[in-house]
Amino acid sequence: MTPDQLLIASLALPLIALLFNYLFSFHANLRDGTTVIVACLLFFVNTLLAAHVFDEQAVRWEGVEMMPGFRIAFSIEPLGMLFALVASGLWILTTVYAVGYMRSEKEANQMRFFGCFAIAIFAATCAAFSKDLFTLFVAYELMTISTYPLVTHHGTTEARNGGRVYLGILFSTSIGFLLLALAWTYQIAGTLDFKLGGILAEAHTAGRVSSTQLIVLLGLYAFGIGKAALMPIHRWLPAAMVAPTPVSALLHAVAVVKVGVFFVLKVAVFVFGIDLLHQSQTSVWLCYAAGISLLLASIVAMTKDNLKSRLAYSTIGQLSYVTLGAALATPNSIIGGGMHIVMHAVGKITLFFCAGAIYVATHKKHVSEMKGLGRQMPFTFGAFLLASLCIIGLPPGGGAWSKWFLATGTVERAVESGQSHFYFLTAALMISSLLNIAYLIPIPMIAFMKSPEKDGDCIDKNADDQRPNTSHEEHTDDHPATSGGEAPLACVIPLCCTALLSVVLFFAAGWIYDILLPITKS
């Protein structure tokens, strides 16, 4: 197959999964089996594609003309390819995990669940390969809509309220700000195509847009891309945690939030252009907005006892790292941002998998109840520890490298621009890493070190806590932490894989660096 055909295949495969999911809805094993096979195929196709793209070959598909002057068109550059690889690779593991999770929780409407999942992956692939802002926007909106049924999967009042916040914030930002930004960009630049070096740079030198206007425009993008969860528009992310854990895992560690920061990076590199952001000081405010956001999110995360909300706030913080990388707009920071998309995806998905596995095995949602669970679930908590290292940015976690490049980016910017206030951001990054340690490491520590004797407390707490619903109650009662053991294999294997991957990535960082290097040149 030619690369262009591979691209089309890569876009079509999630839709084929959707079709199979519908056709085989009568037989659960057949349905889930085909999904996994299609997911593997997608990953395989993407690796073939990657070989071409990283070889700096042009791979494109002109798609369809939607309106005169606006096409749905695809053209792959390294950053998008990397994102597609991550999303498709983790889709395989998540599907396996979701099968285990959904079945042991006896969740209803599994067909709808896996169907929406496939659409979300389709949207992520479209976004990754998009040739212009218009296509990316369409994919972005498609993802919002397709994930709404996933977020509200349980159909309870709580789910409805969560879904309301989710859809409300994502729609109002994307329609209210992002769409406006697109129209404005088109008006200024006359095109929406991504171009290395930026499409606005030329207009700026020609005087068609002033620096102040650029700052406003960047603001429209930064806050319009609600999925990047820059504070204060982060509220949808914790709200979306009402979803079943596999959804939180893939969507809120990989696809949805990463589409957001991917969008931000694309805007920085291909719309504004690194040089423009650099020279015009357009993005200085955004650096600080991201810096504040990442510190605040980490602080809030420390106060959360519910494991999933803690992870949600942690995600908000880590997303701000990528936004910071985009805003700093130095070669190293862009590479750091792009790399952090990968590292954080692998690390965070592991953490969510672990949270889900713990819930499946013990029906515990709160950190304070997890004392001594480590002995019962050594693999889960071991994986948790490894992934925490990755998120914090300590070797041997892959996150060490991305954070290193981001920190270098701040220094680079400070040195090059001669403005020493950028060192504040370096400090912010360091402090944030410490905060990450403070909210992540205690979890495996409690699980391994504390003895489960006190779990009388835990059970009391569990009884006070109305959240575990009645059908689970007896389940919880008949096993205090000793009898249970690990979650089903289908849950444990994927999380071990991703934890190992986060370590492998520590050694593969050089490869990612080489891949991303071309996009930092202009």
Add this chain to the structure above:
Amino acid sequence: MRNHLPILLVVVPLIAAPACLLLGNRRLIYLFSLVVAWLTFANSLRLLATVLVSGKLRYNIGNWAPPYGIEFVADPLSAFVAMFVSGMAAAVLAYAPRLVEVEIPAEKQHYFYSLYLTCLTGLLGITLTGDLFNVFVFLEISSLSSYALISLGKDRRAVLASLQYLFIGSIGATFFLIGVGLLYQVTGTLNMLDIARRLQELEIVNGQGIVMLASTRTLRVALAFMTVGLGIKMAVFPVHKWLPNAYTFAPNVVTCLLAATSTKVAVYVLIRLIYGIFTLEFSFDLLPMRYELILLSFLGIFTASLAAIFQSDVKKILAYSSVAQLGYMVLGVNLISAMGLSGAIVHMFNHAVIKGALFMVVGCFALRLGSVQLEDWRGAGKRLPWTSFAWVLAGLGLIGVPLTAGFISKWTLLLALAQEETWFLAGALVVSSLLAVVYVWRVVEVLYFGQPSQKVLEAKEAPLSMLVPTYGLILVMMVFGFWTEYSLGIAQQAAATMLETATMLKEVAK
């Protein structure tokens, strides 16, 4: 045959309407009117194709040459409007029979089909005629038949709503007629093109600078009267009050038809009036109509959307939403750019399809649940999955989410505003479409998250004969969401023609 298409579009339903009454059997009447409606649609498609290929088509009735005789004119704009009006009428009629059986008393059903075709005649007549007085005549034909259609229902409140509409509608029609009379007084002709030419000549004869003609005041009054009259017909804020009641209490089938067609036709006449008869300078500079209408359209968009949010009756939600959506069309018309005008034209089409689909969904629910109160729809997502999902899809179109037709029109309007660099208005546009999210999603939440109401528990899925047309329209909406060659493409061509006419008229005058 091809040359006779413009008149055939009007004559076929006109003759068929009374013929309906002659057929005794209800089934037979239905089949007959269905055939007529689809035949008309087929004709309108052929007309559109002809016009797009070979340009404007003019037809002299009785072979009397204009301006003495009456002519029908089909240019891209009128052919396009005629196409979707007859298309929607055909689609709604295909959907109708089950609802008609339930909603309209058996002894009145033959009147229903007859009036339906009469209404269609009037609407198509308005779009195709090239004679201003004729517009008034057809406007009355369509209005009178719609007053009657609204009052056909079993709901007694429909009579009052119909009466209200009759009073206000008659005032509107009278205003329009006064305007026509004044224009006739100045120019001595009723043919649109002729009026336009003579107005230009007047400018030259008396003009120093641009417009200094003796009868300026008469002309201004004429334009003002006609605009207000049309404003009433298309329910522009603040003269929209008749619409929510009329839509709400009319039988559901009737609402489908009216919501999809009648207000759009009034917008069409406004475009004709501003771009085809009066010059842009006259409409927009001499009379500061532009800013007033833009202001009114935004006020309309916001107040009506807010009103929609707080309704408990789903038909009222949609009715207020129609008032709001109409604001977008009026806005586009008044931007005086190719982009803005094509946005308005394409939104006429897109909104017709979307609103038609939504009211069809309402009809499905009404049939099965016997109620259009939001409260009674609670939890219907499980019992009536296809109907509920149709609401979600069509609702996404109404919001203007990408990959639906609604996005195309909003994006075009947004680009038009960006072109003018009126960022304040652009901001207002995007914010207003967020209000649509609220009123659409309110219903979605009720459908999917509530405990099923008693009525829902007793109900079953809507019949296939109604779901198929509904999903047909939704499919059309989706297709024209990412392939716009024949929606936006034609709209752009129509807008270009209108703007050309406007500039050409000027040049002729020089």
